[in-house]
Each structure stands twice: as structure tokens, then as C-alpha cells.
Amino acid sequence: MIVRRALISSFAIVGLGGILAAQVPVLDLKLGLWENTVVTNIGGAPPVDTSKMSPEQAAKIVDAMKGFAGDRTMTEKSCIKKEDLENESFMLPHDAKTTCTRTVGTNTRAAFVADITCTGARPMKGQVNIQSLAGGTAFKGAVKMETSAAGRTTNLAMTMTGKYLGPDCGSVK
Numbered sequence: 001m002i003v004r005r006a007l008i009s010s011f012a013i014v015g016l017g018g019i020l021a022a023q024v025p026v027l028d029l030k031l032g033l034w035e036n037t038v039v040t041n042i043g044g045a046p047p048v049d050t051s052k053m054s055p056e057q058a059a060k061i062v063d064a065m066k067g068f069a070g071d072r073t074m075t076e077k078s079c080i081k082k083e084d085l086e087n088e089s090f091m092l093p094h095d096a097k098t099t100c101t102r103t104v105g106t107n108t109r110a111a112f113v114a115d116i117t118c119t120g121a122r123p124m125k126g127q128v129n130i131q132s133l134a135g136g137t138a139f140k141g142a143v144k145m146e147t148s149a150a151g152r153t154t155n156l157a158m159t160m161t162g163k164y165l166g167p168d169c170g171s172v173k
Contacts, residue, residue, distance in 0.1 A: 025130075028135070029136050029164075097122065100118035100124075102114040111129070111131050113127070130160075140160065
């Protein structure tokens with residue numbers, strides 16, 4: 001799917017996930033090979049409670065999280081198939097410990113906007129906003145999520161762009 005692989009990678013960084021409920025997006029996006037660029041920024045407290053760790057262990061966690069600070073850009077190719085756009089869990093990976101619902105505000109061929117609320121092991125709230133451009137041969141989007149665990153809040157902000165390369169995906173999945 002266009003941004004699914006990039007989103008899964010980005011959400012895995014902070015341990016986020018969810019199963020979205022109902023309403024398939026109707027975005028106008030061409031089927032085939034895409035090149036996608038995702039810029040991810042993670043901010044806030046580390047998603048791990050360091051209060052019960054030794055000072056040395058806590059310092060290692062904080063140092064490791066500094067590596068995730070700031071903008072991280074990932075560009076990759078992906079193949080979008082009809083079934084990807086028909087999938088009810090469009091935009092987020094599955095996580096058996098977290099249940100997510102989405103409230104769709106806009107679902108047209110030009111735009112998909114939804115508020116997301118997740119409960120369970122990894123509660124989070126946020127919004128997804130994707131726009132189809134140039135007759136379905138390009139897209140841009142943004143995802144903003146906030147999660148809290150052990151009294152710590154972590155923010156995830158992503159901007160995405162994609163351009164259609166052609167109908168043949170070759171070996172790209």
C-alpha cells in the first residue's frame with residue numbers, strides 16, 4: 001500500500017498500533033508502483049518508564065531516544081493494489097493489545113480525514129489526513145498522534161508525499 005509500509009515502520013518506533021473500524025477510504029489513487037517519502041518526527045518523553053531503572057540504565061534509554069529525535073526521512077517504493085484501498089484497516093497496522101476506532105470526517109476521492117482513538121495497552125489519539133492529487137498520480141498527507149504510557153506523553157508527527165511511477169510493480173510488494 002502507498003504509505004502503509006512507511007507508517008508501520010514509523011509506528012513501530014514508538015510501539016504504536018491498532019485495528020481501525022469500518023469505512024473503507026474512497027481515495028482516487030492509481031494502482032501500481034509508487035515512490036513515497038515520509039518525514040517522521042517523534043517528540044516528548046521516552047515511551048518507557050525509567051523511574052524504576054538504575055541511573056545508568058535510564059541514561060542509556062534517554063540516549064537511545066535522542067537518536068529518534070528530530071526529523072527522519074524515509075523514501076521507498078511500494079505497490080498499491082485494489083485490495084489495499086479496500087482494506088478497512090487502511091493506514092495503521094494491527095496490534096492485538098490495542099483497539100482503535102476511527103471517526104471519518106472526510107471520505108472522498110480527493111481526501112480522507114479521520115480522527116483515531118485507541119485504547120488498551122497503547123492508548124493514543126490523533127488524526128490522519130491524506131489528499132489525492134494530479135488525477136490520482138500523487139498524494140500528500142499528514143499523521144499526528146499522541147500516546148501516553150506510565151505518565152509519559154510521546155508525540156508522532158509525519159508528513160508524506162507520493163508519486164505514481166507506473167502500473168507495473170515488478171518485484172516491489
